Amino acid sequence: MAMPRYDKLVFEIGAPGRVGYSLPASDVPVEDPRAGIPDSYLRREAPALPEVSEFDVVRHYSRLSQLNYGVDTHFYPLGSCTMKYNPKLNETMARLPGFARLHPLTPPASAQGALGLMHDLAQMLGEIAGMDAVSLQPAAGAQGELAGVLMIRAFHRANGEKRTKVLVPDSAHGTNPASTALAGYQVVQLKSLANGDVDLADLEAHLAPDVAAFMITQPNTLGLFEQRILEITDLCHARGVQVYMDGANLNAILGITRPGDLGFDVCHFNLHKTFTTPHGGGGPGAGPVGVKSHLEPFLPAPVVVRRGEAYALDWKRPKSIGKLQAFWGNFGMLVRAYTYIRTMGPDGLREVSENAVLNANYIMARLAKDYDVAAPGPCMHECVLSARKQKKLGVTAMDIAKRLLDLGFYAPSTYFPLIVEEALMIEPTETESKETLDAFCDAMIQIAREAEQSPAVIHEAPVTTSVRRLDQTRAAREPDLRWAPRR
């Protein structure tokens, strides 16, 4: 008989009646719940909880942890996500009892250290982005976008202007139109040029009096710096249109240029990308949003302020768009980002971007012979390839992504941006060594050869992972989202 499969759901291991605890006999009278709880709230059957021993639980979760795949174990070139190494010092600082054990409702007088950290982090982010004020509340990039667009809306309203539309390029990340629509605006999609740049003539034609904002990503989602950005922001401002920068790609420009200097009115930061807080399952996100002074009155309340020597939460902000998050944001993430910025310092942050750009260009140069590049480089912190050549041989971007898993690498982003056919978006980040980049490029080149000579090995991939190719179509058509008790 084989060992139990500890990688099944915890509900599916164990045995009926097995328990992993023993409680002492009750030393208080045991009440019948029916005496105190109305009948309609009583359940008829016991809940279907897992029936496992402590040892089962340990084996189960140890096994799951071995199946984990992350930056701590593998190269993770997921484009647009900046999967860089997250220094362990961040974790140590976030676990300092003075931070970790602080109750969010501690009176400000007893939480000066935490408030001071938030105040200083907001200032540092403002300086990095050239913004006048920063709110740390949003819990992700997408929520930062929502906050930014709501502030723009409040600004226009305060000026007695009724503007109903927001322009978003077709190269944008899906969160841009989504947060815009959620803020009550009509989204107007603009066609980008082939290299992902804004088509200025087309933009100008769309800048009607009912347009509230233009939202773009800089560098754009093809990993290229929008060269005519100053013309773009000037053009928008001349028509009373606010310009929002999606800061997902900030890792390309730290210490080199600043959104505020490029004319942007608002931008968000993804602390879980650029500023080394965990990304994905490792922890909640954080998407602070920065604004120029004309938008400051509309920041989410409360704002951390400094009054003399003391820090306080300022709630008296009549024009605020309101509170966005439970308490004051994902505070543990703020401690990590603060730690990172302080350890790197201004010169270190500039080097981050220089090396991120260098690494991406190295990959682009090594792969340009075997894959089509989406737009001629040099690129910024990420490069976008197209597998259109391989597709003619029956090998898609998705196939290449699966084959990479077999060769020991996480896959790049695929099929984003949407304007690139068979897109493979590769963001190596600055924290990878040349040996890793070379090994990755070797794997990509090997796959290009396989596409020509032995495509079957690509179509079968992955074979080395714990599960083979998943049926994503069936998963989307017949989602099976939770375990249902067997009756």
Next chain:
Amino acid sequence: MANIPAELRYTKDHEWAKQEGGRIRVGITHFAQEQLGDVVFVELPKAGARATAKKAFGVVESVKAVSDLFAPLSGEVVEVNDALAKAPETVNGDPYGKGWMIVIAPSAPREWDGLLTASQYEEFLAQSGP
């Protein structure tokens, strides 16, 4: 090359339109379904809704992307292909047949003349596409 029936008219957003005795049947083209990949969800209006030319009437979602569906002509939606709710893959398998989406009773039938013919659509694909 591509599968573009001659008797239909087309939009630049890759919808097709078919004359059926004054009413217009609408779906997405073979090219569109191929670009989208496996369709997993189709959201359509209810019969009786108004469609406006060049405006979204529904949404199609695939494993790769979510896209609006644009009405080729204005008018009242008189029929809706409810079968797509249970079997969205029909859009991939039979985009010009069982994968149709809505039927419009046009309020401005002349809008038909502004749609692309099969050869114009083919040319449009050749210019813009791979």
